[in-house]
Amino acid sequence: MTSSTIVKSKSKKANTPIPKIDAVDVMFAVTRQIDQSHILNEAFYSNFLHYFTSDGEARDLQNRTTWLHQLPAMAVDGTDDCLALSLRATAAAYCATETCNISLFQTACNLYGQALRKHARSLNTRKKEVTAHTISTSVMLSLFEAMRATTRDAYRSHIQGAAKMFEETGPGYCMSGVLCQLFFHVRTQLAFVYLTLEEGEPIPVLKILTENLAYLKTKLPMFQRLMSRIATLAELYVKYSKTGHAEEVIELQVYTNIKTEIEALWTEYRDQGYSRNEELFFTENCNTAYRDPFTALTIAYFSSARILFALLAPRLAASYTDPNDHYAIILSCSTFLRARRIGCAYIRMATPLYLVALHGPKEHQRLEAMSVFQEWSTGSMAGVSTIALETIEKRQKKPLVIPPLAPLEPANGVEWADTYPLSMYEFEDWIAQM
Template sequence: MPSRTKSCALCRKKRMRCDATVPECLMCVRFGRQCPGLTDGPLIVDMTKTARYGMQKRKARIPSTGIRAAAAARSIPNHTSVHRISQRGMMTEAFYERFLTYFTSKGEGKDIQNRLTWLHRLPLLSTDGTNDALVLALEATASAYCATDNISPALTRYAWDLYGKALQAHSRFVAQSRSREEVTIHMVSTSVLFSFFEAMQDTSANAYRSHIYGAAKMLEVTGPGQCTQGVLCQIFYHLRTQLAFVNLTGWGNERPVEVRRILHETLEYTRLPMFQRLMTHVTKLAEMLVMCENVDESGTILQSVDLASYLLVKTEVESLWNEYSSAAASSSEELSWCDSLSGTTQYRDSFTALTVAYFESARILLANIPLQFTTSFLDPDDHYTVIMEASQYLQTYDIGFAYMRMATPLLLVALYAPREKQREEAIRCFESWESRSLRGISALALGKINQRKAMNYSQEKKRISQSDLMAIMKT
């Protein structure tokens, strides 16, 4: 008898179709189960006798065609409703498989220290019956994704209707939590899903920022018991990358997020992840840069950067990089290398590519913060090229969240790269998102880029006018 297709023990027990993915099959991931992995060797099951006996009993019980048709008519009173349920399931399935699957980058768990991913928990959270807003938010976001993917106006209207209902339900849960002083992982997950909806649909420029900040502010008052096996650790890591991006676009919030409180109280970190330490510096540098963009009519910076703070961050960034690269070297691992066949840059894993891109982002920020003295801290290394190489690598392997988290590095390339070719390449990345599933983020980035172009044009025009005036005065 031929061997059966490989499957994990849970799928085999529940008689579910298993895709035999290592180390965890997709069915276990979707239903939030701990996958035991595949069994070694072929599994041979002889069901000849049992199957023969079962077929004989089944033949004796098979009703006539008329009876079967009547039973089917009674069990399915409305064909449309069955189709609608099936369509909803298909949309959620597509959203999980083609978008949410990429929420976890390969290699991130070792640094973030989470034992369970959000993708594992979300199916259980959305079906435990404790938060209707989360269910509606998931359906709305899944519908929005499919509407964008299939360019369906009808499905878009359906998604927006669900989104409105989810917002109303979420506001009720938030109001109840204020009286009970209890914020759950369901509420945080709902806000994160809302941000995904806005990242795809772009209802307003402020909406995406509001949901990102809302989820982060909720984490400030979330108890440590809600961080089930590090799921909230993964969510906050994602939120910090988006907070930095929102700040750089000029849509930052006047109320800063209490990061230290979240890391040490909500998430109970005893050893901070490398990426979280790096993001602290990136956030600080982004705040410095945004502060320096506040100028008067003459172009004078209204508030200058403190030199001591600047030098401290610069030293700590390089110290952190030395620690990061030394840890890889001690494990006999390369962070990146050039593939001899394709000529492209390869990385240890997706999370390494993202981390390297953020180190380069910190260096770009350091090089572009204006200081009130003549000493230059410009680095001769081409950090912009490194970011574009990391972007190409992630674009090859991941299509969803990994690219969403690249928004900050790509925006810095589009704004500050010295070569026009580099700027245009980064801008094309954002333009390609307009017709895909990250339209909201693209709108924020392109809005900032166009604002920067207009400001540069105005300054250049003023400079030319002043030079012409000086020439006239000399004559």
């Protein structure tokens, strides 16, 4: 009923009967007018956004919002239709996965194909004009591949393509930090690409940050400062993999410098917590708990760095006493995050878990890490899972036998319905809830 109809109804005499309107008819009429793509986008942002950005991340980024928060406005501002298509494709793929809807996934694949073709044509016709919209499109397409891999190399291609685009952009396209945060995301995923696919071209990180993005080096978030060291180690890991693990890849001076830098970062990170009277981790119900999900993620990457330089220089690493089992620490972080159902934010655990699955000194550690990837294969990170498990199987040169993970109870104070709302409904019921 429109507002004009309401006014006319009020002007009628009191004894004039008001037609009875069936609520079901109204709901049906309204539902028919709603664009399904809008519904999917809304679901994408109410769920995927929550999963992709972990609690505590804003503290490190020093931004109230991430680039994903800005996507709704960017996708509809008329600047780039490719971004709108890629967003619809990724949103549909995400919702299809969470609701096991085959028809919706077919729609997602069609949208992905349209976005891919249009994006390719756009890049060919304006090679020198790279904007936040252009890079966002490549990143959104990579997220589609992270959910459902179309080919083994597609995820790598999107991530490396986005990384190269940053060299052609400039601070005028930054959009209040969008480009910087996109670059941070791409850097994190490049580490996984290097480790699993053993190939990739190094990117001029410092030049992109200081010249293309006009970012002050002294203001880099802690996680990105750590990623600078991990990126270097990941590139060296490619050489390590190709030597057959038979020699030291880094010399004493390089090893000492990297180790000193990482330990200095760790001390700074720990002291920041102490200055706020916050413990980064503590024991809760006989298990290790962390200040927040992003803290767990950061600690997992500190352990990844220590594992990497131990792999790259095993004899040198053996000369330094380290009482911590960094493989066990990564699995502890993974268990903590898994219990909180942070979903796609979990994608950044791919690099640490991959190192455990391939190099863990204990069989139960390797199996647990592979079990996590196996669990991902049935959810919204199936594409990343495929890349990891196929690479592990290839390097182990034998079929994988992976035990299932034991089901987890929700973390204290967390209900499944609060953090995983789509699991409550079949697709049709869920649409009605919107």
